Amino acid sequence: RMDEAKRTFVSEDLGPVVKKEANRCIVCMRCVRYCDEIMGDDALTAHQRGVRTEISSFDRRPLDCEQCGNCIEVCPVGALTALPYRFKARPWDLRQHVTICPWCSNGCTVRVGVRGTEILRARGTELRGVNQEYLCVRGRFGYSFVSHGERLSSALLRVGDALAPAGFDEAVAFAAARLEAISATHGPKSVAFLGGEKLDLEEQYLFQKLARARIGTNHVDARTRFTAPVPGAALLAATGGGRPLISFDELGRVEEALVLFEDLQGESPFAQAVLIRGQHQLGVHITVAHPRRVKLARPKFGGEWLATAPGGELALLNGLARAALDLGDPPALPPATAAMLPALRGALGAWSLERAARESGVPAEAIRAAAERMRAAQRKAIVFGRGIAEHPQAKALLQAIENLAWLTGAVTSERSHVMYLGPHHNSQGALDMGLGPDVLPGYVPVSEAAARRPFEQQWGRSLNAEPGMTAPEILAAAADGRIKTLWIAGDHWLRSAPDRALAERALERAELVIVNDLFLTETA
Ligand code: SF4
Ligand code: SF4
Structure with a gap:
């Protein structure tokens, strides 16, 4: 032709x-x-x-x-x-399974192609899931761990200095007997349950139920990377107190997105892709507060970079809240929130824009302009993650985000447009299921008798009303011998604990350490 x-x-x-x-x-x-x-x-x-x-x-x-x-x-x-996949199989030879990516909290849907028991490739799925065809590098190529040769295939029991393979029934019986014995000798408060952000909801529920209803301890905390104690419901309050949350689809359609102290490239790649697509197709304006010029802050995306000095996070948030407050009272506040405005006005009175600029390193005019954009936008979002939640000032920062969200209208009486992107695929579930020392499932305070009662009726025993220790407190208590048993679920504590030397001492001093994980880690 x-x-x-x-x-x-x-x-x-x-x-x-x-x-x-x-x-x-x-x-x-x-x-x-x-x-x-x-x-x-x-x-x-x-x-x-x-x-x-x-x-x-x-x-x-x-x-x-x-x-x-x-x-x-x-x-x-x-x-x-794909080099890792090509010539390994014909597509029609593979069984297709649709599942959820386990690498971050964005929850992308993945279609894995399986031959025998081995995953040979992972792809996005058309017309399904939040992500459609998108996958980041971890979701698309990070599947070899599933059939990795070093994955544990039996339980391991410590005999002397070494770990020896054991049957699961034997290991469970041993752990249960030791757990009961130590709890009987030293009391339930000598037992702590850590981790669990990688478990599914049912497992998370059972993990904290085991701690509370069987052992009788409230020393339960999934937030093992937190450097300071933070109330269990603080994240809930910062994200709108249980109001319906903004979806990824809505995030890509906002007029103004404020990304706070998070490099989404590494932490939440799909959320980043949503914002980039929204910027390109719909003109989403992105304001990034971060000490580094992270990817979203590149000039290509046409947004603003609030280059915050390390340690200036709280000053910037208070400056933004003050600038939003100076624009007038936010409309349509629920009565309970409106009643708190005078106190908030008093608290923010000390945060002049000049002071916020001095302490955050961000020019006062940039702070004012960012607050004005957030206030003026009809559709807006505040996005944050572990950069806030695991900050030494996390409690104050979460309170500042709650203030900012109300003052800019990112939270209203009906909806919340504040998105928390946790570090693990079920960080949010861990919060919801009560893997915190002061809250039962559904953020029910353990210290409130009336709120506790339905759980006591359901679980058939009275529950400890005293809030337990947070992960940083458990770390210190185990290191000085007050905690005798540590149960760590799906968490490499020696890596995640903020103070490794302290974590090593804690593990050495504990009489019993139970670790659930896919691989043998140093923690075990
Ligand atoms: S997507 Fe289109 S342009 Fe890119 S390699 Fe394939 S055929 Fe070529
Ligand atoms: S963005 Fe997160 S959930 Fe989606 S593919 Fe990447 S690691 Fe997995």
Whole structure:
């Protein structure tokens, strides 16, 4: 049909995960546009022109990006393929299972292709889940742990200095007997339950029920990375007190998004992609408060970067709240919140914009402008994560976010547009299920007799009314010998505890340490 010579290109590895077969490419530009408009990376481009057009990286070196592999997903002709998967299987040989990515709290839906018991690839799912076809690098390529050879296949019991394989029944019986014995000798308050953010909701519920209804201790805390005690319901209050929360879909349609002290690139990649797409397609204006110019603060996205001095977080939040308050009372506050305005006005009186600017390092005019944008926007969002929750001043910062949310209208009597992105896939569930020392499931205070009663009736015993210790307090108590038993679920405590030396002392002094995990960690 054609006289011209057929164009041919050399196949190319574009880094560790993408292989390009350019002879298949129809130059539809989907990969280039996805990389630019959704990922914000510009790692791919078109070289040459006309029939010689070829897709590659700018300098034909490995792709300078986060290696998410979404370009592979959107390529309609298989010109971009996944190096970890290609030639391992035919798609029709794989069983397809739809599941949820376990790597962060964004909850992306993943379709895994399985042969035998081995996952050979992971893809996004069309028309399902919050993420549609999107997956970040961890969701798309981080599945080898499932069939990793070092994954534990039996329980391990410590005999002398070594851990020896044991049957699960034997290990459970041993742990239960020791747990009961230590609790009987030293009292229920000598037992603490830690971790659990990687468990599912049912497991989280049972974990804290075991602590409270069987052992009788409130020393329960999933927030093992917290550096300071924070009330269990503080995050709930900061995110709108239980009001319906903003969805990812709504996040991508706001006029103004305020991202507080979080690098979403590493912590919540899908939330970042939602904002980048929203900025590109709908003009979402993004304000990022962070000491570093993180990806979302790049000039490409046309937003504002509030370059906050380390340690200036509280000053900036109070400055923003003060600037919002100076714009007048927020409309349509519920009566209980409106009644607190005079006290709030008094508390923020000390936070002039000049002081906030001095202590945060952000110019007063930038603080005022950010508050005005938040106040003026009809659709708005405040986004934060562990940068706040695990900060030494977390309690005060969460209170400041609650103030800011009400004063800017991010929280109203009906809705909350404050999004907390926890560090693990079920950090939110851990809060909801009562994996905190002062709250039962549903944020019910353990110290309130009437609120406690339904649980006592359901669980068939009276519950300890005294709030337990938080994770930092448990760490210190175990290190000085007051806590004798530590049960750590799905948490590498030696890595997550803010003070490793203290955690080592705590583990050494404990009479019984029970660890649930997929792999043998130093913690065990
Ligand atoms: S998506 Fe595939 S076919 Fe389209 S330009 Fe990219 S490599 Fe070529
Ligand atoms: S954004 Fe989070 S949930 Fe989604 S694929 Fe990446 S790690 Fe998994």
